[in-house]
Amino acid sequence: MSKECLVEKINISCPFCEKDHMLEKRKRVTQGIVKGEIVDYEEFFYLCPITNEEENEFVPAALMDENLLRARDAYRKLKGLLTSDEIAEIRKFYEVTQNEFSNLLGWGDVTVARYESKNIQDETYDSIMRMARENPLFTLQSLEKHKAMFTEDKYRKIKQKVVERVEESAIQYLKKQEINSIYVNFKEENEYNGYKILDLDKVAKVIGYFAQSVINLFKVKLMKLLWYADALHFRRYGKAMTGLVYKHMTYGALPLAYDEIIHLPTVKIEEKIICDEISYKILPNKKINVSDFTAEELNVLDTILAKFKNYNSKEIVEYMHKERAYKETEPYSIISFHISKELRELR
Numbered sequence: 001m002s003k004e005c006l007v008e009k010i011n012i013s014c015p016f017c018e019k020d021h022m023l024e025k026r027k028r029v030t031q032g033i034v035k036g037e038i039v040d041y042e043e044f045f046y047l048c049p050i051t052n053e054e055e056n057e058f059v060p061a062a063l064m065d066e067n068l069l070r071a072r073d074a075y076r077k078l079k080g081l082l083t084s085d086e087i088a089e090i091r092k093f094y095e096v097t098q099n100e101f102s103n104l105l106g107w108g109d110v111t112v113a114r115y116e117s118k119n120i121q122d123e124t125y126d127s128i129m130r131m132a133r134e135n136p137l138f139t140l141q142s143l144e145k146h147k148a149m150f151t152e153d154k155y156r157k158i159k160q161k162v163v164e165r166v167e168e169s170a171i172q173y174l175k176k177q178e179i180n181s182i183y184v185n186f187k188e189e190n191e192y193n194g195y196k197i198l199d200l201d202k203v204a205k206v207i208g209y210f211a212q213s214v215i216n217l218f219k220v221k222l223m224k225l226l227w228y229a230d231a232l233h234f235r236r237y238g239k240a241m242t243g244l245v246y247k248h249m250t251y252g253a254l255p256l257a258y259d260e261i262i263h264l265p266t267v268k269i270e271e272k273i274i275c276d277e278i279s280y281k282i283l284p285n286k287k288i289n290v291s292d293f294t295a296e297e298l299n300v301l302d303t304i305l306a307k308f309k310n311y312n313s314k315e316i317v318e319y320m321h322k323e324r325a326y327k328e329t330e331p332y333s334i335i336s337f338h339i340s341k342e343l344r345e346l347r
């Protein structure tokens with residue numbers, strides 16, 4: 001019913017030829033029925049390219065289980081439920097085992113293990129797990145309520161991690177409020193925000209993407225990369241990417257609320273003392289997927305990375321000092337995107 005494609009060639013035991021040889025692992029989109037609903041999902045199977053038998057495909061038990069998991073995940077997506085991977089991600093966010101996460105939420109020992117492998121959660125269970133992800137305080141309250149499920153040691157260890165998550169989320173909430181109040185004068189599209197209203201999710205994703213692509217990323221360099229990404233996006237499409245507003249400062253363009261934006265949830269900050277000065281190293285906190293960006297945005301980000309990836313902070317600052325946008329803006333003034341687009345080299 002749909003196009004097949006080759007995943008890999010692998011030397012395993014062939015049930016048709018009754019010996020080991022090269023088999024093709026293939027996949028195709030197929031339909032299955034889960035809980036009475038028809039779903040499309042990717043099915044993997046092995047194919048023997050040499051047998052003369054009419055039947056030349058087979059699916060060993062382990063692969064069958066994976067196929068079933070994909071069919072159930074397709075059903076979950078259809079119904080707006082968390083997928084098995086998403087459930088595992090929430091659990092790992094609190095660094096607990098399946099058993100512990102289950103008990104923490106007040107459920108039986110194996111409930112979460114089943115949701116991560118074969119059973120489909122109903123909506124009540126789904127919304128409890130979502131709540132645990134979105135609100136660490138809810139998770140903390142749930143842990144306290146089900147304290148009796150754990151030994152004192154276990155309880156303390158889990159609580160420590162959950163409290164850490166509570167603190168982080170409180171900081172992130174406050175940082176977002178601070179950023180929004182600093183940007184209160186830029187609620188309209190204009191030349192200073194590049195005709196784009198500040199999009200904090202996008203800022204977080206762009207920072208996360210830079211953090212996972214550049215090995216030694218420090219604050220000064222990150223700020224220049226952000227400006228170049230916005231300037232190049234504006235040059236190409238007449239609109240900035242993030243909505244950040246930049247000022248002319250000693251070390252080049254610097255976005256308003258620069259101290260707050262590095263506390264967005266996609267990055268973590270490591271303080272480092274270099275030559276008696278505190279530097280902030282930016283590290284990725286969670287994986288950013290390329291699907292979080294449009295093709296145009298991704299191309300802009302990759303163009304900026306290709307140019308500046310190996311520049312150190314000093315080099316990128318010196319490079320930026322020669323941009324018209326920098327030279328023609330008064331110190332401490334906001335840089336207009338109308339000159340930002342006059343980039344020296346980037347197209």
Ligand SMILES: [Zn+2]
Pocket residue numbers: 014015016017018021048049050051
């Ligand atoms: Zn064979």
